[in-house]
Amino acid sequence: MRAPITDLPLAFEDASLRARGVEIVSNLDLKIVSGAPTVLLGPNGSGKSTLLRLAMGLIRPTSGRVTWGGRAIPDERLAMVFQRPVMLRRSAAANVAYALERRDEQRVRALLDRVGLAALAQRPARRLSGGEQQRLALARALARDPEILFLDEPTASLDPAATKAVEDIVQAVAASGVKIVMATHDIGQARRLAGDVVFLARGRLIERAGAAQFFPSPATSEAAAFLRGDLVI
Amino acid sequence: MPDGASALQLVFGGDPALYAIVGLSLYVSVSAVALAALVALPWGAFLALTHFPGRTFIVVLINAFMGLPPVVVGLAVYLLLSRSGPLGSLGILFTPKAMILAQALLVMPIIAALTRQTIEDLWAEYREELTALRVTPARRVATLLWDARFSLTTTLLAGFGRAAAEVGTVMIVGGNIDGFTRTMTTAIALETSKGDLPLAMGLGLVLIVLIVGVNALAWGARRIGEVRAG
Numbered sequence: 039m040r041a042p043i044t045d046l047p048l049a050f051e052d053a054s055l056r057a058r059g060v061e062i063v064s065n066l067d068l069k070i071v072s073g074a075p076t077v078l079l080g081p082n083g084s085g086k087s088t089l090l091r092l093a094m095g096l097i098r099p100t101s102g103r104v105t106w107g108g109r110a111i112p113d114e115r116l117a118m119v120f121q122r123p124v125m126l127r128r129s130a131a132a133n134v135a136y137a138l139e140r141r142d143e144q145r146v147r148a149l150l151d152r153v154g155l156a157a158l159a160q161r162p163a164r165r166l167s168g169g170e171q172q173r174l175a176l177a178r179a180l181a182r183d184p185e186i187l188f189l190d191e192p193t194a195s196l197d198p199a200a201t202k203a204v205e206d207i208v209q210a211v212a213a214s215g216v217k218i219v220m221a222t223h224d225i226g227q228a229r230r231l232a233g234d235v236v237f238l239a240r241g242r243l244i245e246r247a248g249a250a251q252f253f254p255s256p257a258t259s260e261a262a263a264f265l266r267g268d269l270v271i
Numbered sequence: 272m273p274d275g276a277s278a279l280q281l282v283f284g285g286d287p288a289l290y291a292i293v294g295l296s297l298y299v300s301v302s303a304v305a306l307a308a309l310v311a312l313p314w315g316a317f318l319a320l321t322h323f324p325g326r327t328f329i330v331v332l333i334n335a336f337m338g339l340p341p342v343v344v345g346l347a348v349y350l351l352l353s354r355s356g357p358l359g360s361l362g363i364l365f366t367p368k369a370m371i372l373a374q375a376l377l378v379m380p381i382i383a384a385l386t387r388q389t390i391e392d393l394w395a396e397y398r399e400e401l402t403a404l405r406v407t408p409a410r411r412v413a414t415l416l417w418d419a420r421f422s423l424t425t426t427l428l429a430g431f432g433r434a435a436a437e438v439g440t441v442m443i444v445g446g447n448i449d450g451f452t453r454t455m456t457t458a459i460a461l462e463t464s465k466g467d468l469p470l471a472m473g474l475g476l477v478l479i480v481l482i483v484g485v486n487a488l489a490w491g492a493r494r495i496g497e498v499r500a501g
């Protein structure tokens with residue numbers, strides 16, 4: 039048997055991204071390994087979504103490198119839920135089926151059920167509410183049976199019950215061995231889910247620590263201010 | 272107005288000559304749009320999804336060709352198909368086949384340009400998501416064409432409208448031969464000049480109803496799309 043290809047560790051080596059003369063991500067050194075969810079924390083515009091795009095291989099750093107399991111090109115088993123997911127012009131069920139390799143209606147139903155959308159399976163996906171679309175995007179990402187699942191603020195427009203449901207799914211998925219990398223600015227959520235925390239501000243990595251250490255005693259004043267709810271720029 | 276009355280009589284009385292003309296017009300224009308779509312849909316999608324040197328030039332050119340005068344297209348096809356022309360050996364000048372070819376060339380730029388615009392806009396919206404789903408290039412094209420299906424239907428109907436309403440190309444390459452290549456528009460032109468106003472008016476009436484109907488269909492297709500697929 040061939041050893042399975044893995045995209046972990048996911049490594050940023052002095053990676054920078056510059057667009058129109060502005061540096062969006064600066065000299066990022068970061069290694070993401072298997073285990074409990076890695077949570078990206080940081081204020082608006084700190085570069086969380088950009089980091090996820092780099093990690094997904096959607097964009098390339100303008101300098102430095104990103105590698106997956108030591109390789110310059112990622113394997114197929116990465117999936118992402120975007121901050122603003124795009125729904126295909128089809129039913130909710132068809133959106134999930136689209137991401138499956140083979141037709142499998144039972145699997146589609148199970149995935150929709152998992153995110154609480156079983157009753158809306160035949161609705162046009164674009165007619166769903168923002169929160170429903172976000173959950174549908176999660177089902178679609180799970181359909182790809184990923185090794186690493188990137189989540190960009192997956193509960194940003196969800197009500198408390200749906201947020202709880204999604205957090206439960208994330209925990210279950212993580213427990214099944216999928217590596218979760220999730221951006222959020224919800225500190226409570228980060229506390230509930232994070233195994234380790236990557237704290238960003240202005241496109242720079244400010245602090246990286248295990249959750250057990252980061253939340254009670256952050257090492258940097260910026261992270262401490264962010265956790266207190268002060269404005270971090 | 273006796274002319275108007277006899278025009279209605281022709282239309283509703285089932286005048287066989289009139290219906291033959293309407294039938295031929297529909298056959299020619301529908302075939303022309305189908306032929307044009309076969310080339311212009313993939314070509315438009317290709318232009319939307321690729322970048323190569325000279326692409327902008329082609330895009331601008333196709334946009335400009337949307338406004339080609341029908342008589343000029345007719346003349347070009349005439350030269351192509353005339354006995355001494357490069358395709359003269361086909362012997363299809365002054366047949367419906369020539370008319371189909373000419374109308375197809377006329378509407379091809381419209382379909383290609385609108386398809387490119389539609390697919391390009393949709394691709395801008397879908398790019399990251401489809402890339403993240405690791406969709407293959409072939410499936411990407413299929414997805415975009417399918418998800419743009421309602422806009423593209425409107426595009427095809429716009430092409431049909433232009434084909435059915437034009438008179439210049441079919442007059443030149445068809446020759447307006449009675450019972451063989453006479454369409455609604457060429458018949459109207461001829462009958463009016465001959466003074467047979469009832470037939471001209473009857474055909475005009477049918478043509479207007481057709482064009483209005485097609486536009487209603489185009490509008491309906493878009494509405495249904497918006498309601499059904501969001």
Ligand SMILES: Nc1ncnc2c1ncn2[C@@H]1O[C@H](COP(=O)(O)OP(=O)(O)OP(=O)(O)O)[C@@H](O)[C@H]1O
Pocket residue numbers: 057058060062080081082083084085086087088089121223
């Ligand atoms: N393509 C681009 N061109 C120019 N600037 C960009 C581009 N993409 C992102 N930026 C800028 O980079 C910064 C980081 O953006 P990013 O979306 O990664 O932040 P974020 O941490 O996800 O913010 P939020 O919490 O609001 O989602 C922002 O200031 C943004 O305006």
Ligand SMILES: [Mg+2]
Pocket residue numbers: 086087088121190
């Ligand atoms: Mg973001």
